[in-house]
Amino acid sequence: MNWSNIVTIYLKELRDSLRDRRTVISMIVIPTLVMPLLVFGVGKIAMGVFAKAKTEVASIMVIGGADSPDAVAALSASKLLRIVPLADDWKHQISEKQIRAVVEFPEGFDVGLSKGEAGPVVMYSYEGELKSRLAVSEMEKFLEMLREKTVQQSLAERGLPATLIQPFTIRWENVAPPEKVGGNKLGGMVPYLIIILCFTGAMYPAMDLTAGEKERGTMETLLCSPVARVDIVFGKFMMVLTSSLAAMILALTSTGITLAVAVTVFGGSSSAAAAADAGQKAGNAIPMIDPVGALGVLAMVLPVAVLFSAVLFTVALFAKSYKEAQSYIAPMMIVVIMPAIIGMLPGIELNAQLAMVPILNLSLVCKEMLSGVWHWNYIAIIFGSTCIYAGVALALAVRMFKREDVIFRM
Numbered sequence: 354m355n356w357s358n359i360v361t362i363y364l365k366e367l368r369d370s371l372r373d374r375r376t377v378i379s380m381i382v383i384p385t386l387v388m389p390l391l392v393f394g395v396g397k398i399a400m401g402v403f404a405k406a407k408t409e410v411a412s413i414m415v416i417g418g419a420d421s422p423d424a425v426a427a428l429s430a431s432k433l434l435r436i437v438p439l440a441d442d443w444k445h446q447i448s449e450k451q452i453r454a455v456v457e458f459p460e461g462f463d464v465g466l467s468k469g470e471a472g473p474v475v476m477y478s479y480e481g482e483l484k485s486r487l488a489v490s491e492m493e494k495f496l497e498m499l500r501e502k503t504v505q506q507s508l509a510e511r512g513l514p515a516t517l518i519q520p521f522t523i524r525w526e527n528v529a530p531p532e533k534v535g536g537n538k539l540g541g542m543v544p545y546l547i548i549i550l551c552f553t554g555a556m557y558p559a560m561d562l563t564a565g566e567k568e569r570g571t572m573e574t575l576l577c578s579p580v581a582r583v584d585i586v587f588g589k590f591m592m593v594l595t596s597s598l599a600a601m602i603l604a605l606t607s608t609g610i611t612l613a614v615a616v617t618v619f620g621g622s623s624s625a626a627a628a629a630d631a632g633q634k635a636g637n638a639i640p641m642i643d644p645v646g647a648l649g650v651l652a653m654v655l656p657v658a659v660l661f662s663a664v665l666f667t668v669a670l671f672a673k674s675y676k677e678a679q680s681y682i683a684p685m686m687i688v689v690i691m692p693a694i695i696g697m698l699p700g701i702e703l704n705a706q707l708a709m710v711p712i713l714n715l716s717l718v719c720k721e722m723l724s725g726v727w728h729w730n731y732i733a734i735i736f737g738s739t740c741i742y743a744g745v746a747l748a749l750a751v752r753m754f755k756r757e758d759v760i761f762r763m
Contacts, residue, residue: 554600
């Protein structure tokens with residue numbers, strides 16, 4: 354190999370790729386803007402819709418409340434609920450979103466409540482529909498308050514303390530370091546994103562530098578130059594690898610900055626009520642990960658990016674047109690996503706057998722490293738095996754590029 358020729362070809366392909374709009378979009382624009390658009394665009398709209406739904410007065414119907422005026426009157430006092438006359442087709446109206454929910458009181462509910470013998474209250478809703486769920490949540494809150502008030506009154510009448518129904522409280526404390534908690538929360542998602550970004554970042558350059566050049570008729574010109582084919586392959590391969598790593602790094606950087614800004618922007622917003630409630634439960638803190646583990650993940654990603662780049666380069670090289678290359682490469686996304694998803698499942702633990710499975714091994718070891726857990730034996734197996742897979746894929750790419758029936762496939 355002549356590294357001078359390889360670098361020359363690499364710089365030439367890099368310059369041409371940066372001039373190509375499709376490559377720039379796939380390598381720079383999309384990885385950089387996709388997360389800000391999701392958080393500040395879709396996320397803002399979603400929170401606005403949710404906030405509006407929470408303030409909307411929901412129409413509900415009551416079944417069997419004729420002999421329980423006190424309960425019905427208390428329910429109607431809610432500012433977020435409006436009781437409408439009961440209709441025979443109330444199930445159809447819920448399904449058609451004409452009303453949000455129906456509550457059914459048992460016969461003699463008020464009397465039974467005073468005696469502590471009230472029957473069950475049934476709520477009917479449209480499962481999975483946001484406004485119906487909010488209406489049911491409001492009714493459930495009312496019924497829980499009514500139940501608590503009834504119990505307290507009953508205890509007071511008997512001269513018993515209110516603490517009798519709750520003799521002790523339960524609280525929980527986290528003893529794990531913040532890095533382990535953050536690694537456990539984000540450990541599955543981060544490697545998933547890295548794997549997808551590395552793959553998608555290499556797709557379009559791999560197709561453009563192989564099948565694209567065949568289609569444009571520029572491959573023959575390059576082959577006529579006094580450069581060994583192995584140098585051409587490595588020069589083009591380095592461009593594909595650069596695109597893969599650039600897409601991954603830009604996307605992760607954009608994601609980190611976006612999440613940090615989103616916490617500041619949306620943290621005190623009244624329209625982010627749901628997000629605020631969830632944030633209070635989590636301590637209003639961004640999940641932390643082990644910084645050394647993050648660097649380790651980036652190191653483990655390098656051979657995987659080489660593997661993806663070499664495989665995509667080889668597959669796209671076999672195609673005779675850009676469109677045909679797309680039809681070959683698009684189904685490969687499923688092959689990449691499935692192991693990454695399996696690695697996110699709870700209960701899947703890293704072992705010697707799984708350490709040999711490409712992609713899945715990276716997903717599992719990244720979860721451990723982000724939590725500050727370092728299984729050096731598995732890390733060595735994963736890094737070594739992935740390097741071997743990448744080397745085989747790269748050798749196959751060189752072999753395919755030397756075949757005339759592949760290069761000039763019509």
